[in-house]
Amino acid sequence: MALSKRHPAALFAVLAVALGTTGAAYAAVSAQTAPKVVAKTETQVEQGKQLFLEGCSSCHGLAAQGASDGPSLLGVGAASVDFQVGTGRMPLAAPGVQAMPKMPSYNEEETAALAAYIATLGAGPGIPTAEMLDTTNAELALGGELFRTNCAQCHGASAVGGALSEGRKAPSLMDADAKNLYEAMVTGPQSMPVFADSTLSVEDKQHIIAYVAELQKNESPGGFSLGRLGPVTEGLFIFTIGLGVLIVAAVWIGAKAK
Amino acid sequence: MNELEHPTGDPYGAKDGKDLISGITVFPMEPHVPRKADIDPKAAIRAERQVATMFGLSSLMIILFIVAYIQVPADLLITIPVIGTLNANHLAIGFTFGMAILLIGLGAIHWAKKLMPDEEVIQERHALTSSNEERAAVQSSLQRGAAESGFKERKIIRRSLLGALALFPVPLIVLLRDLGPLPGTRLRETIWDEGIHLVTDATYKKIKASDIPLGGLINAVPENLLEIEHEEHNLNQRGKASIIIVRMDPADIVSQQGEAWDYQGVLAFSKICTHLGCPTSLYQQRTHHLLCPCHQSTFDLSDSGNVVFGPAARRMPQLAITVDAEGYLVAQSGFNEPVGPSFWERG
Known part of the structure; x- marks a missing residue:
């Protein structure tokens, strides 16, 4: 009863104050640890x-x-x-x-x-120099072949990443820039093997970087890409949404008219 | 010959919700409720118009389809919230054509539900057997046919026919030969041999052992694959001979499939999963685990390529390697065991 007599804005005021205090406190604490x-x-x-x-x-x-x-x-x-x-x-x-x-x-x-x-x-x-990251002379077709031979097994043919064992994963390359890509190949961070310049030449890396950049530019002509993960998400989509729509349609067809 | 076999006359079925034979209640009949369109002529007209509207909209969609096909540029991309960026032409022709057929279907169902007769009727069920007279007639007709054909008397015809029919399936068996020829030793052999250089896949460059960094991975093939590049079945050879080369700290190597099959921590293994033959090169350099993407079989390359997880039943075959005079990696010999999935005669 008492609550209903208060101004409707009171609840929002209380919320705003509470959120503000929490935020300020968090900022103060994290500033100390950063x-x-x-x-x-x-x-x-x-x-x-x-x-x-x-x-x-x-x-x-x-x-x-x-x-x-x-x-x-x-x-x-x-x-x-x-x-x-x-x-x-x-x-x-x-x-x-x-x-x-x-x-x-x-x-x-x-x-x-x-x-x-x-x-x-x-x-x-x-750290790779700008010259090493220059892909103006890179060959996309060779880059694609090298990518499919050396990278696609973990990062996927469309470079969206993939699962490894025990919770590890190969990250998506969709947001990686040329320097990130080069450094990752040459140093082999975490689970990733090393692709040193001695075994995968600077030119080969440029071909690969150019190819990944091309993949990043790729529009999805079919619209909703479902993560480009292939049959897993597509199957899930069709089994839930697709079958759901069909069931609703079947129920409607079978329902008695009024 | 009882009543059940003589359905002549009374149909079998249900009456008043009871099975005519057993008298068991088969389904409860709800009282019939007439629809609005049955009692209100205005509602019937409204339903009629709704159905006609749907059919009319379907025609409109077909016209829009033709317009969209001609007018919307084939390379125009549009962005729709949630769905994303897609080809406007595909969207337009797919939407109009899909809606056209959907509206025909919706209209037909609406018509059936609202306007077509809505009485509960009993579907009569008859016994499936024919009457005894009919069965006797068919039997005697068959016997007469057999007698008139002279099948019993004309022995030479009968025997030659039976012989022809017996031989008829033989071509089907002869054709089975095309499943062959038998693989012979092809399942056991690859083109790897003593002294064959290991070269990088896709670029075919010889590999200096000293160039491979710790934690490095190289997808490689035998150099003589280039010699058969244009031969028939060269892809089979590539499939069998593909390997991966990894380098690890020699102190990390627990065991190998043969003594000194590595070269200073550089190890070569088949790339073909021993479960179902997928290319397996998801090498995790810190655990030395090799993961197959198909069914998650995991091999420990620091421990003879043994299976540590998954459905694979056999370890990953190791290729014994060394270096030539200039320090390039070469095979000590071919694979010691068949690569790839198990097969019947593998033993």
Whole structure:
């Protein structure tokens, strides 16, 4: 009774205040835990080392030698850091079978500093140059053949990703840019094998990158693509929606007219 | 010869909801409720117009179909919320043609439900057997036919006919030969042999062992596949001979199918699943597990390619490899066991 006498806007006011408070509190807490740029250092490498010690060493070890919670980073190269940190996979949101991409925690300058520091610890693949990512002379047909031979088994023929074992998966390549693709091939993040420049040449990688870019551009002429996963989603759709419509139609046909 | 076999006269069926023979109630009859269109002439006219409207709309859809076919550009893409981007021409002609046939169907059903006679009637059920007289007549007619044909007396005709009929299925059996020829050793052999170079699939480049990084994967084929590129059945050879090459820390190798079949942690395995023959190259470099995408058979390449999960019954065959004088990977020999799925004579 008392409730009904209150102004109808009261409920919304209470909700707004509650949501605002929660949001502000969360922002305050997460701001404390988010990695921060620390004291300005003279060189990029020193800045990277500082960032590493603060944000990464608890899992990867103080000298990046690896520990029970994280692998060694000796010799993984700048490309690996740029990929893992630049796509937000590192730092991990939570321990699990696979690091998932998210909003990067470090800005570009910090990522570059981390990459520069890790690169000093051991020789590894560097960040690809603009020249290496240039696909103007790439052959799409060869790229397609290489993609189907080397990539499609996990990422799918349409590059939308696919399942692996024990909860791991090959991610979709629909949003990956040329640099991400190159770095992933050359470093082999997580479950992915390494496709080094010595075995899959820079030109071959350019063919593949051009082909993936072409796949990304592909419109879906049939409309709703159902994830391009093939028979699984298509079967589910037809068994639920398709059969559902048929059942409704059958019931309508059989119903007695009034 | 009782009443049941003599259905002449009274039809079998149900009356007043009871089976005429057993007297069991077969279904409860609800009281008949007349429809609106049965009692109200206005409602009947309304229903009539509705049906005619649906048929009329169907005709309109066909006209729109022709217009859309001519007028809507074949390469025009439009974006519809939820459904996504699709070809306007396909959408227009599919929608109009589909609606045209749907409206005919809807109209017909509406017509039947609203206007066609709506009385409950009893469907009479008759016994399926013919009367004894009819059966006797058929029997005697058959016997007379057999006697008049002289099938019994004319022995030579009878025997030659039986012989012809007995031989008639023979061609069907002879044709079974086309299922062959028998595979011979083809299920057991691939074109791999001692000293054959391992080359990358699609680009056919020789592979230096020192070029393969730790955790690396290469999809490879034998170099002599190029020699038979234009021969018949070369795809069979490709299918059988495809391999994957991986490199792992030699300390990670638990066991191999033969002693020193690797080269400094570089291992080569058949790419063909031993379950049903799918190409299996979903290699997860950190666990050294090889996953088949078809039925999730999983092989541990660090442990002789043994099956760790899934329906495969046999380990993944390993190819013994080494390097030539220049450091390129070559096969030590062909596969030691048949690759691919099991077969009857495999043993």
